[in-house]
Amino acid sequence: MNAFAHALTQPATLFLVVIAFFLGFLVRGIGLNSLSPPLMTETQIEEALSKVTKAKWAEIDRATDDRKKILAIKLLREQTGLGLKASKEAVEARMQSRHRMRG
Known part of the structure; x- marks a missing residue:
């Protein structure tokens, strides 16, 4: 020893x-x-997004219109508690959807 x-x-x-x-x-x-927040299922992500108010979506839309995508992602993360990847994908999907509606 x-x-x-x-x-x-x-x-x-x-x-x-x-x-x-x-x-x-x-x-x-x-x-x-x-x-990082825990991984969420697609259903949990959709549920979190459904709770975002119209006023918050308007604020997020203004941020994306002003080319402040990072701010938009931050606003969504603060509102929903989603992770970075899910928030980024949701903001980008909303941007594409809004672009198609205008186009």
């Missing part, structure tokens, strides 16, 4: 342990999804 304790106190061993620990976190992806 004494030899094991001595080996653990060596700088090279400690360095390798730290590297192994760090690589383990990278491989597992710790923290990558911690800031």
Whole structure:
């Protein structure tokens, strides 16, 4: 046991342990999804979008008309709690729909 304790106190061993620990976190992806909302089903996304008020859609439409798509996505995310990808897709779908109606 004494030899094991001595080996653990060596700088090279400690360095390798730290590297192994760090690589383990990278491989597992710790923290990558911690800031993202949980994945939602298509039904949950549609339900969240159905709760957006006409006033909020008007604000989102104004943002897209002013070429402020990022703001529009942010407004939708704040209103619905949807993730970035779902919000972006919803805003882009609305932009296409509005464009077809005008066109």
